[in-house]
Amino acid sequence: MAGPSHDPALYSHRDVIPVRRALVSVSDKTDLLRLADALAAAGVEIVSTGSTATTIREAGHAVTDVASVTGFPESLGGRVKTLHPGVHAGLLADLRLEDHLQQLAELGIEPFELVVVNLYPFVETVRSGAQGDAVVEQIDIGGPAMVRASAKNFANVAIVVSPESYPAIIQAVQDGGTTLQQRRDLAARAFAHTCEYDRAVATWFAEETLGGADLPQHLTIKAERLATLRYGENAHQRAAIYTRVGGHGIAQATQLQGKEMSYNNYVDADAALRAAFDMVKPAVAIIKHANPCGIAVTAPNALDPIASAHLRAHECDPVSAYGGVIAANGTVTLKMAENLKDIFTEVIVAPSFEPEALEVFKAKKNLRLLQLPADWRQERMDVRLVSGGLLLQDADRFPDDIDSVAKDWELVSGERPADDDMTNLIFAWKACRAVKSNAIVLAKGSATVGIGMGQVNRVDSCRLAVERAGDRAAGSVAASDAFFPFADGPQVLIDAGIRAIIQPGGSVRDDEVIAAAQAAGVTMFFTGERHFFH
Numbered sequence: 001m002a003g004p005s006h007d008p009a010l011y012s013h014r015d016v017i018p019v020r021r022a023l024v025s026v027s028d029k030t031d032l033l034r035l036a037d038a039l040a041a042a043g044v045e046i047v048s049t050g051s052t053a054t055t056i057r058e059a060g061h062a063v064t065d066v067a068s069v070t071g072f073p074e075s076l077g078g079r080v081k082t083l084h085p086g087v088h089a090g091l092l093a094d095l096r097l098e099d100h101l102q103q104l105a106e107l108g109i110e111p112f113e114l115v116v117v118n119l120y121p122f123v124e125t126v127r128s129g130a131q132g133d134a135v136v137e138q139i140d141i142g143g144p145a146m147v148r149a150s151a152k153n154f155a156n157v158a159i160v161v162s163p164e165s166y167p168a169i170i171q172a173v174q175d176g177g178t179t180l181q182q183r184r185d186l187a188a189r190a191f192a193h194t195c196e197y198d199r200a201v202a203t204w205f206a207e208e209t210l211g212g213a214d215l216p217q218h219l220t221i222k223a224e225r226l227a228t229l230r231y232g233e234n235a236h237q238r239a240a241i242y243t244r245v246g247g248h249g250i251a252q253a254t255q256l257q258g259k260e261m262s263y264n265n266y267v268d269a270d271a272a273l274r275a276a277f278d279m280v281k282p283a284v285a286i287i288k289h290a291n292p293c294g295i296a297v298t299a300p301n302a303l304d305p306i307a308s309a310h311l312r313a314h315e316c317d318p319v320s321a322y323g324g325v326i327a328a329n330g331t332v333t334l335k336m337a338e339n340l341k342d343i344f345t346e347v348i349v350a351p352s353f354e355p356e357a358l359e360v361f362k363a364k365k366n367l368r369l370l371q372l373p374a375d376w377r378q379e380r381m382d383v384r385l386v387s388g389g390l391l392l393q394d395a396d397r398f399p400d401d402i403d404s405v406a407k408d409w410e411l412v413s414g415e416r417p418a419d420d421d422m423t424n425l426i427f428a429w430k431a432c433r434a435v436k437s438n439a440i441v442l443a444k445g446s447a448t449v450g451i452g453m454g455q456v457n458r459v460d461s462c463r464l465a466v467e468r469a470g471d472r473a474a475g476s477v478a479a480s481d482a483f484f485p486f487a488d489g490p491q492v493l494i495d496a497g498i499r500a501i502i503q504p505g506g507s508v509r510d511d512e513v514i515a516a517a518q519a520a521g522v523t524m525f526f527t528g529e530r531h532f533f534h
Contacts, residue, residue: 258368272327275434293320296447414523428479
């Protein structure tokens with residue numbers, strides 16, 4: 001290692017600064033050796049840490065270990081490596097100032113003209129599903145400190161935080177040094193980088209807090225524009241879709257074919273996911289204007305479960321299914337694709353598609369196919385904008401062991417049904433959550449046969465569900481997302497031949513509602529929990 005050299009003449013011209021010494025410490029090793037080759041060829045001293053130093057050294061280049069600069073070994077499992085004046089004085093010294101140069105000379109510290117740092121893969125670790133200490137250990141401390149110090153001192157130091165900047169830096173080194181404008185631009189990128197990193201960490205802590213008793217005092221939501229859409233809900237409204245950093249939902253889906261997605265397409269596709277993925281068995285939901293017009297799970301012993309689920313969902317309301325949006329909670333098969341050949345559909349969203357299914361869909365060039373990201377999962381929290389602010393709540397989710405929970409539902413009328421009928425009631429209760437309030441769902445064999453949604457009173461929703469079900473209402477079960485305020489709603493269902501009703505209960509007139517069910521010999525359960533969807 002060369003001895004300290006602090007000749008002011010070396011720094012008198014502050015625009016172009018030759019790179020004599022570089023600090024390189026990266027988690028992302030993309031093109032690292034290409035950069036190291038260029039630095040070594042230019043005679044640049046490379047100071048490095050850990051696996052970065054090992055990689056460069058194994059490629060045949062000389063490397064100065066940070067420990068030899070600091071006089072202190074890496075410690076605490078690598079938590080402390082670069083947090084030392086021997087490093088940070090070399091990053092922060094303003095070489096335009098005589099007293100800074102004098103202090104470096106007195107301390108025996110060499111300045112850096114180039115710092116190449118990218119941070120621990122915190123976002124990727126969270127995205128992988130890791131939790132607790134495994135995530136905490138990916139919170140970088142020394143890296144952001146070096147990045148911010150170098151960016152602050154852009155007058156003297158070029159800071160690089162991404163392999164995307166390597167080609168320009170290599171060219172600058174070969175041309176004799178970095179320019180002031182280049183260093184300023186790199187500094188701006190660096191501060192944006194650490195800002196985004198800190199936001200990701202803060203968001204993770206906030207989400208961890210949400211798993212506890214308190215909601216966060218401060219909430220930061222970061223999103224980047226993915227695409228400008230042709231228009232919004234209507235042609236006169238501007239619109240765009242933004243992806244939330246760290247998100248794993250419909251905004252992160254890959255479009256495999258079809259026309260450009262519209263604002264309404266995204267809204268309906270998200271609603272379809274909500275409905276289909278509540279089910280454990282292979283399931284399909286068909287959505288129109290954010291409401292289901294059919295939800296079903298596969299028929300018992302079906303040869304093609306997902307195709308079976310689609311046909312059963314379609315049978316609920318074939319008229320409304322025209323121009324609908326479909327979500328499947330499993331791989332879309334060739335058989336399902338063939339069933340859809342003559343059905344006009346706007347969007348199909350699923351975790352995956354069989355290659356043979358994609359071949360069939362090629363004939364429907366306008367059909368939009370969306371493949372969910374591999375890490376797709378239902379959100380833990382719901383966020384909704386209101387004028388001047390936003391609302392935050394726990395996502396309305398069913399427990400994984402809902403069959404066990406169902407054993408605690410209160411039977412207030414009739415006899416407890418057989419297992420098959422209980423399965424049907426559980427399905428109806430789940431399906432009801434995906435329907436806009438006031439919601440009534442009629443179901444048979446774990447498939448909807450009639451849906452009443454979005455009415456301003458519950459009795460009208462009952463009438464609508466019965467009307468849509470027609471003769472299929474007889475012998476079906478009914479679910480209501482909230483209690484019946486009067487006995488008139490259940491009476492509509494009873495008169496149509498419903499044999500069992502599931503609802504939250506809790507009305508001041510529960511006794512009247514129960515009496516109507518008992519008089520008709522209809523089974524009725526109270527769940528004690530409602531599922532409004534506004």
